[in-house]
Amino acid sequence: MPELSRRDFFKLITTVLLTISGALGIGALIRFLNYQTEPPVKTEFDIGPMENYPIGSRSLVPDVPAVLIHSQTGFTALSLVCTHLGCTVMQQDYGFGCPCHGSRYDANGNVLRGPAQNPLRSLRVEITADQHLILRTD
């Protein structure tokens, strides 16, 4: 085996170091370019087949959060986000109550007691081709 000259030794070391650095750098670049920002807030919720919600039912959908109402006239939905500061309201005998600051709404979402000033927001309900219900919060 020929003896490695001092010059070649430094050349070899430099090549190895730069190759590893380059590989790590490219890895970092790929990682940077593939960085996933936080996903946008979900605004579309598939809440399952419409047959799960018979006429006359009022169903809580905690993930949204919302209450789905199926009346003779069709499906409607109310957001359960309090219009005061955004806490989740709870179902009560009078309708809905906010555990944070005491706002009260009737069963249709109208304000019974402040500090909330506005009624609970109505959400759009869509029916897909395969008869699934989609709630939209946007």
Add this chain to the structure above:
Amino acid sequence: MKRLIALGSAILLFAIVAAWWMNSRQPKPIVLIPTLTGKPEYCLTCHSDLPQISPSHPVKTFGCVICHGGVALALNADLAHSTLRGGANPSDLSVVQENCGGSNCHSGGAADNNNHIQRVMTSVQSTYAGAITNILYTFGAESDLTARFGIRAESDNQITTTTGVPVLQAFDPAKQTNPLIQKFAVNCLFCHINAQPLPGPQFDRLTGCAACHTPNVASYPQGQIHELTTDIPYTQCNTCHNRGNYDLQTMTFLQRTDQPQPDNRLQNYYQPIAQFTKCEYELDCIDCHTRIEAMGDGDIHSNEADIQYIQCKTCHGTPTQLPLTKTLTDPNDIAFRQAQLNPVVDLQLGDTILVTEKGEPLWNTRLLPDGTYQLVGKATGQVFTIPPVMGSGCTQNGTDQSSAYCHACHSVQR
């Protein structure tokens, strides 16, 4: 030259490996997107073990940054905390407006009873104007007892009471020549809600809103204080009140020598020399003293007496008059919101409760069907019956409500 290039390559590789290593040490973030802001925060990555601060401030709704500041997406503690407002206590009065204010929060209008910050900033407990004014008057530095100085400059352009003053200048002891006033400045200016407390567990409290609304701070493990409540026990009030006396001759604060004893209200409540009645030590301070008295009415006052107005007759009436009451007919009555914040009573429309002469509801009281009055302790939940003076054997002059007058018959011997 080759050697230098090799050295440079080694340094470059070291830097890249170090960067990878530091990056790999960062925790996997726990993302919270509060309903109120809709902006992601990583604070729970490290602080998920903190208890929720109060039912009115759920973390899912408020998040952390809106109240505390900080860098929402930082995973390094130093960076994340670099822009905290008020350090660990966002309710300190120096930052409270930024942290707790806002028209939907605690800087709303007086009509909505939401002007909490404005009221606290101008309150006697915050300005310390009462003590400063009295000392300046006592030692001849002022000609009357109208407040002109407070702990900090304060102004009020909407005076609603006859005792309100429009402006306070910041009290500057350096401008005083009387040595006793200067001694007052050295020894006594810690006695307001934004001052750091004296050392000792009996004085242990935070500053600003948390001075009252975060009780029992000594009972929390280090760094775990995360509570706001309207359920404030007398022991919290005692971290400032009833802890000693001022000696005007030496202008020093003389601490009580009897230390607080757990569960001994009679021992703890008032100083040994004080006269007090049974209800004064059985009840907590907040059972009688209203939020207007404690937090102010929005006016700057010259002393405590201008704002503290609850008397024995507020609850007990006089020989010729029953206490004032009000039947709740408006679902938006402030009484309901107060009862909701500290649900020791299930207040209903149609209930009749006691009210003060200013119309403030004593929402923890109720007129019972048999004509008697009931009070539920806000901090204890204990139920008390309030005996009216009218129809009793009491022969008091109903117009005299001074402390000494009622205590002449009703004081408790300790």
